[in-house]
Every structure is written in structure tokens, then in C-alpha cells.
Amino acid sequence: MTRKNNSPAPFLLKTYDLLEESGDDGQIRIVSWNIEGNGFVVWDPAEFSELMLPNYFKHNNFSSFIRQLNTYGFKKTSSKRWEFQHEKFRRGCRQLLVGISRKKCEPSVFPSFLKASSPNHRRAQQNINGSSNNNNNNNLTLLMDENNKLRREKMELEMEIAHFKTLEMRLLECLSHYKTNH
């Protein structure tokens, strides 16, 4: 899923730019795109952390950098060196970055007037207001059941979305295939 504001996450832009920079001067020995251009390699983590990270981020910790890579779904693709890949992180394709999102994308602003209220919910609210303690355990049970149901429904929706993402990717591949072949 693409970001709302159509601009990639700062972390992705910085990491991409950092790799462009590494090509410019002699820092290619520290970090560089891999041969295929579909990932990158940190050749010298110590130098990388000390010299390059602080120019782009508010820290010089390699592990924090790795944590961010994981957050955005990058995979470590070699056990022998610090190589990372993400299908939408490719040399020369800066605009592809907009398609990369954080794994855990908690919701944001939502019109409050859309806030729904269920029967269980309203009942519990009334009982809180009326200090009617008798039914509280019952309310708790109802609410927890509803809670479980919501969680299940969310999970189903998320699976549906995952399906759509795969589908979208295939369609895009398909389209690009047509474009190049005709």
C-alpha cells in the first residue's frame, strides 16, 4: 500500500540517498548497491555507523538502522555479509520507495463522527454511568466477546488486504510486461 501523502517515508529516502552518495565519493568501500541493483551491502559496519549514519539519522547505532530496515520489511539476504533487499528498493528507482510501508501501520486520524457504537458498548456505558455494579461482570464478558469478534474480523480484513497486495503486484508486473513487449 502506498503512503497517503505520496512521498516515501523519510527513512527510505535517507537510506536511498545515502547509497547514491556512497557512489559519488570513495565511500563505496563502506556501503554500496549490490551488483544486481536490487539491494545493498554494508561492507564496513563500523565505519558506516561512525561516519555515515549520523549524517542522515539522529544516531550512530548500526542496530537501530537494522531495526528500521526490519520495520520496513527489508530482508537480510546473505549470512556472509550485511546485505539487505526489499522488492521495491532498487537502484535508479527512487519513486518505487513510495510503495514501501511500515509493517505495523497503526491507524491515524479518523473522523470522530464515524465512531460507531454497539449495543454491548452502549449498555456498558449506561451501567457505568448509573453505577449499577450488578451487571458489570456480565458487561465485561459481553465486551470481551465483542472484542474477540472485532479482532477476528480485523484479522480477516488484513488477510484480504494481503491478498490484494499480491494481486496488485502481479497485475503491475503483467502490465509492465505488455509495455516492454509492445
Next chain:
Amino acid sequence: MTRKNNSPAPFLLKTYDLLEESGDDGQIRIVSWNIEGNGFVVWDPAEFSELMLPNYFKHNNFSSFIRQLNTYGFKKTSSKRWEFQHEKFRRGCRQLLVGISRKKCEPSVFPSFLKASSPNHRRAQQNINGSSNNNNNNNLTLLMDENNKLRREKMELEMEIAHFKTLEMRLLECLSHYKTNH
């Protein structure tokens, strides 16, 4: 509520230490404890942000500092100057800081859709089992909050799915266009 690990939040320690430092050298003109010792005043926000903040934090933005103060429940106590107070933030009482906690201590959410049960959920369940009625109203509130959040998240997911459906349709149209024209 005190923190779990018995040590104050880093932000509080740094802010406290910063005020101690300000007494040592000539920086008392920039920031200092107030007369009563139950709060502090930033006399010169520009100098404060430029010279002192970076020594303690990863930024030099006054507004970020303010945001943290608000998060920890400090109040601005004067309209004429940048004075802030918190009942447990007092000169000479560094150990009082442990009693200050972030406002929004809502336990984190269940983003991973593999997780069956949230902290609120478990807490409520435990209290039901133990017949501890004292916390039932609190549980109800927590559960209802969680409920609202789940509902909001569901709605967002549904909107995302709607978006995908539109996208899919367009892509398919696009594809059929290619097919017929070539």
C-alpha cells in the same frame, strides 16, 4: 503511578540534570529553577534550544521539548514567561522523579493479528476470575476504549480494501486495453 524499573524516565533525569548544570556555570540566565523550587523557567528559549538541548537530547527544537513536558504532565504556569511545573518535579528532590509517568500509558495495541489477547483484555479477564469488583468500572472503560479502537481500525481496513478494489478494476481495464490494442 511509579515506573516499573524504579528509575525515572530518561527525559525527566535529563531535564533535572540540565537544571542542575544551569546553576553551575553562567547559564542561569538561560534556564533555572523558579524561586520556590517547584518548577523552572526557560528565560531564553532560543539560546536554550541552540546551546543546551543538543547536550541532552537528539534535537534542538524547543517545541519537541515542550511536547515532552506535556507528555509527562507538566503545566505551563505563566502566560508571561516559559515557566513549567509538575508537583513531583522539585529542586533537590531528584528521587521524586520516579513518581512521574507518561500520560498515555494505554498498553500497546495488538497490531499483530496473530495475537489472540490484548493487555486490557487479559487484565479484565484476570479481574473477573478473581472477583475483584473494584476495578470493574476501570476494566469496562479500558475495554470500551479498546473496542472503539478496534472498530476504527476495522473501518480503516475496509476503506483500504475499497481502495484496492478500485485500483484492481483500473488495472484490469488497463490490461484489457493493452490486449485488445496489440
Next chain:
DNA sequence: GGGAATATTCCC
């Protein structure tokens, strides 16, 4: 690797 707490930023 990733969950979760805390920090920083962005925006209303």
C-alpha cells in the same frame, strides 16, 4: 527479528 517503551516530528 520483532514487541514495546520512549523520543522526536508533524499536524490539527
Next chain:
DNA sequence: GGGAATATTCCC
């Protein structure tokens, strides 16, 4: 001021 997204840290 504060909600929420993103970044950084801490810890398993």
C-alpha cells in the same frame, strides 16, 4: 496541548 506517525532505544 495533544493525537498520531515515525524514529530510536531497550530488551526478549
